[in-house]
Amino acid sequence: MTRFVSRAALCGLLLFARAAAAQELAPPTDTPQDFAIHGQATLVAQGVGGFASPYAGTNSLTPHQLKETADVTAYLGARPWGGGEIWVNPEIDQGFGLSNTLGVAGFPSAEAYKVGKAEPYFRLQRAFFRQTLGLGGAREAVAGVANQLGGSRSVDRVVLTIGKFGVGDVFDTNPYAHDPRGDFLNWSVVDTGSFDYAADAWGYTTGIAAELYRGDWTLRTGLFNLSTIPNGERLEHGFGQYQLDAEVEHRHRLAGRPGSVRFGLFRNRGNFSRFDEALAYAAATGKVVDPSFTRRRLTRIGGYMNMDQALTDTLGLFARVGVSDGSIEPYDFTDIDRTAQIGAALNGKGWGRAQDRVGLALVANGISAEHRRYLAAGGLGVLVGDGRLPNAGAEEIAEAYYDVALTRALAVTLDAQYVGNPGYNRDRGPAEVFALRVHGAF
Structure with a gap:
């Protein structure tokens, strides 16, 4: 069945490439889009x-x-009125990540969900409404792409998004490292590894986000449902367990080239366990280490x-650093308390x-002393847990990719990753991970 699904995916890629090529022949227009299909x-x-793998555990x-x-x-998008957009993203998924998406906190493929299945299955990953309210002044063109209708909008504006979508659709974005279908694959490269963002096992949640754009500044806030249990498949429905997010962004130009800086905060409120209390x-x-016995209402x-900063017409630089409360278990993302990338x-303009x-x-991921004690005693995290941890160290990850554009709509990527101390364990690894990605879109 896996072979059949892989062939079906490749056929879909080729069909998308043909559709996109036909779409590129259409002349551009300034008329606002009322609906779109991508x-x-x-x-x-x-x-x-x-x-090296002298021993192994459950994770x-x-x-x-x-x-x-x-x-x-x-x-699938439609505009019900001026400034309004409705989008739904039905999706068919299939497959497994390495070790069923376990074993590395900075997991090597963000295309692998925490739920793996051999048979293809259907999910409605996004279903949201967006309203853009212009504040007057200058306007800018808006390209028609997936989850964004083409047209124009005020540079100064308020944007409200409500429904089911990803926290990463609004927060912690980066033009060079945020799209596992087009750039890097590693979880702790496409997002800040310590950002324990609200999500179900597929990476999506329900909630509301508000953004205020004024000149070179943007302020973002959001309220989202956590999953019902850590790393769970079901989401809360009434913000019984929730996340509050805030981010400020400043856009600038250095030597005439664009760049931006974002500072973000998150606050998770729900039933979590402190590592030392679980121990x-x-x-x-005399029971095994299990945080479910000691979970109570806490804030993390x-x-x-x-x-990000453009250095030349062809070269861009990016960086992230993050930290979270390492005394309390991570909830919905992965087992990282601090990170730097x-x-x-x-x-490829320089070579035609x-x-x-x-x-x-390059990424370095770390955990707190309490977190290390928990894993050393046999505790299991969201993704990691070797049963013991006598020789702990930081996860050190390097990722390189080359994305070859076969057409403007079809690309093949070769990706290589070096993972030192997978699961923070110096006794295991280093692991060398290689990937081939084929992606088509219209």
């Missing part, structure tokens, strides 16, 4: 070779394996800085391939 299909085959990365994921998404309960009762906070992206892109990123 689509994408992505196939990722990812493998890891042999590495360990396993050597010598090859996995694939495939997804096909439709983006104390296990010691007192964190913050991040995210920047730096990277660059280059397009202007649509090609090359990227390189």
Whole structure:
């Protein structure tokens, strides 16, 4: 069945490429779009070779394996009135991440969900309403792309988004490292690794976001539902467990080239466990370390800085740093309490391939002393847990990719990652991970 799904995904990629090529022949227009249909299909085959693995636990990365994921998404949009947009994103998914998306906190493929299935299945990943309210003054053109109708809008504006979508659709964005279907694949490169954003097991949530654009500044706030249990498939429906987000962004020009800086904060409120309380309960009762016994109403906070800067017409630099409360278990994203990344992206204009892109990123992920004690005692995290951790160290990740544009709508990417100390374990690894990605969109 996996082979059938892979072939179906490739056929979908070719169909999308033909549709996109036909669409490119249409003359541009300034008329606001009232409706739009877009689509994408992505196939990722990812493998890891042999590495040191003297012992393994429930959540360990396993050597010598090859996995694939495939997804096909439709983006259906309509404008009910001026400034309003309604979007739905039905999607078909299939496949598994390495070790069923376990074993590395900075997991190597953001195209792999926490739920893997051999058979294709349907999900409505997004269904949201967006209202843009102009504040007067200058206007700017808006390209018609997936989840954005073409036309024009006020530079100074208020944007309200409500419904089901991803926190990362609004917060912690970056033009060089935020799209696993087009740039980097690693979880802790496409997002700030310590940003424990609200999400179900597929990475989406329900809630509301508000954005205020004034000149070079943007202020964003949001309220979102957490999942009902950590890393869960179902979301809260009444903000019983919730996340509050805030972000300020400043756009600037250095030596005439664009850049931006974003500072963000998050506050999670729900039923969480402190690591030391879970350890104390296990010691007192003789039970295995399990945070579900000690969860209670707690608040977990964190913050991040995210920047990008064009250095030349073809080269851009990006960086992120983040930290969160490492005394309390992460809830919906991954097992990272602090993180730092730096990277660059280059397009191929210099060698006659202007649509090609090359990227390189370096990441260091860390955890708190309490978190280390928890994993050393056999505790399991969202993604990691080798059963013991006698020799802890930071996860050190390097990722490089080359994205080859076969057409303007169809691309093939070669991706390589080096993962030192997977799961913060110096006794295991380093793991070398390679991937082939095929992506088409219109």
